[in-house]
Amino acid sequence: MIDEFAKEYLHGDLREVRAELLGKLDGLGEYDIRRPLTVTGTNLLGLVKHLTLSEARYFGEVFGRPCPDPMPRWDDLAERGKDLWATEHETRGEIVDRYRRVCAHSDATIDALAVDAAGHVPWWPRPDVMLFNVLVHMLTETSRHAGHADILREQLDGVTAAPRRDAAFWQERRAEIERAAIRFSAGTSSRTE
Numbered sequence: 001m002i003d004e005f006a007k008e009y010l011h012g013d014l015r016e017v018r019a020e021l022l023g024k025l026d027g028l029g030e031y032d033i034r035r036p037l038t039v040t041g042t043n044l045l046g047l048v049k050h051l052t053l054s055e056a057r058y059f060g061e062v063f064g065r066p067c068p069d070p071m072p073r074w075d076d077l078a079e080r081g082k083d084l085w086a087t088e089h090e091t092r093g094e095i096v097d098r099y100r101r102v103c104a105h106s107d108a109t110i111d112a113l114a115v116d117a118a119g120h121v122p123w124w125p126r127p128d129v130m131l132f133n134v135l136v137h138m139l140t141e142t143s144r145h146a147g148h149a150d151i152l153r154e155q156l157d158g159v160t161a162a163p164r165r166d167a168a169f170w171q172e173r174r175a176e177i178e179r180a181a182i183r184f185s186a187g188t189s190s191r192t193e
Contacts, residue, residue, distance in 0.1 A: 007115040010135040011107070017142045018103055021048065022096065024149040028156065034086050037152045044152055045095055046085040047145045052099040053083040054141055058134050059106035062119040067105050069098055075123075110135065 024044055025033050033045040056067040072079035086095055110131065117131045154160045158170070 003115045006132065007110070007135065010132075010139055011110050014135065014139045014142060015107075017139065017146050018051075018099075021051070021142065021146045021149055022099070024146075024153045025092065025096070027159075028153075030092065032156050033092060036085075037155055041085060042148060042152065043085060044149055045092060046083075047149055047152075048099050049086055049090075049095050050083045051142055051145055052095070052102050055099075055106045055138065056102045058121070058138050059109040060102075062121050062129070062134060063109055063113060063117065063131070065105075065109050065112075067102055069101055069105075106138075 025048070028044070034043055036043055053071055056069065056071045059065070060067040060071075072082075086092075113131050115130065115132045115135070119129045119131065119134060121127050121129055121134075150160065158167070
């Protein structure tokens with residue numbers, strides 16, 4: 001009984017986080033979802049593309065249930081890192097549709113297997129796993145990247161998951177946090193002596 005509860009609980013959370021991630025694309029133009037917003041080039045559409053490959057590998061290859069969409073192999077060094085950004089030949093629709101198809105395949109794998117079903121992750125130091133391990137890993141991975149997407153979206157247009165407040169509220173809040181950081185830093189030298 002606890003096994004089915006755990007599986008459904010983790011799967012439900014994974015579905016919610018997937019939807020939140022895709023929601024970060026809403027209302028933005030093509031340039032904004034593609035442009036690099038960090039030193040390493042992190043961007044919103046690239047996060048979706050990356051998670052597509054991750055889900056295909058973890059819920060496909062790991063359990064001997066290859067995804068119908070062709071994906072690069074995990075050990076193809078020439079392809080490494082290309083899943084983190086969208087080329088000029090890939091549309092938003094193609095990437096989002098592929099993500100949804102891969103998620104549907106992942107959902108079918110999760111539904112078909114017991115939470116203790118055996119899998120094999122050749123790129124992990126302890127490669128023999130259960131569906132439970134992969135569910136936890138993918139929920140963590142998707143949540144991490146959804147958090148990145150939250151910050152990227154806030155940088156782009158100020159849209160956050162936080163309660164709706166006006167610009168003046170956020171300007172004052174930021175100033176308050178800055179003052180606290182300055183005061184703490186100024187007092188640090190006397191506290192460390």
